[in-house]
Amino acid sequence: MGVTFKVYNDILIVNLKGELDHHMVRMVNEKIEEYLMRHALKKILFNFKHVNFMDSSGVGMLIGKYKSLQKIGGKVGAVNLSKQVKRIFEISGLFNIISCYNDEIEASEKM
């Protein structure tokens, strides 16, 4: 379980690893806040490649990030959604506010 960061152009890429439940969300949120305090970035791209499980706690985290970045003209995107994660995105309407891309390159061009 963990989270690593990479900055590509002006986008913060958040590589998630593990199961995105309430337990992991608390840790991830803390680390993102910490990172954003030191680096002023307005775009976050979540990479779900190593996430095989997500529940409504993950949805809450993504909506929270969307709301706070929207206020400063930023954006939230996602790549590499697994089948289970896609279903959660569909049911909760996340596709309406979070753009999904095929890969990081496409995201960096369109975000």
Next chain:
Amino acid sequence: MEILNEMTIDFLSKSQNEAFARVVVAAFASQLNPTLDELADIKTAVSEAVTNSIIHGYENNLGIIRIKAILRESEIEIWVQDWGKGIEDIEKARQPLWTSKPELDRSGMGFTIMENFMDKVEIESTPGKGTIVKMYKTIKNKK
């Protein structure tokens, strides 16, 4: 339908136990030979119910969460019980996007996801006493 197997576990309302709970129930459910998608549905629903008990039932204080699972020929029944603060208005709690804790970045999608991933979800709750969520899912046995 005849009961094939049954189990009960008690554990503390710690967020680490969210993963523990869904893995235990999925392992038990695998006796019915479910598909991977059915297992993913069960794990998600259990995760939602247990998270509710931790955040809303016990409000992050320590308490006991009890899970009971019953296997029948082609159905699993799962109870997730806590002895926390209970739900004042069950109908409201079931509504998509409604949350009693918006300040915590909660999505309000917990019960909606349980209802989508299981066939039936029943909620019994008494304010000040606790909550039981009972969920049922038909397992189409792989032949």
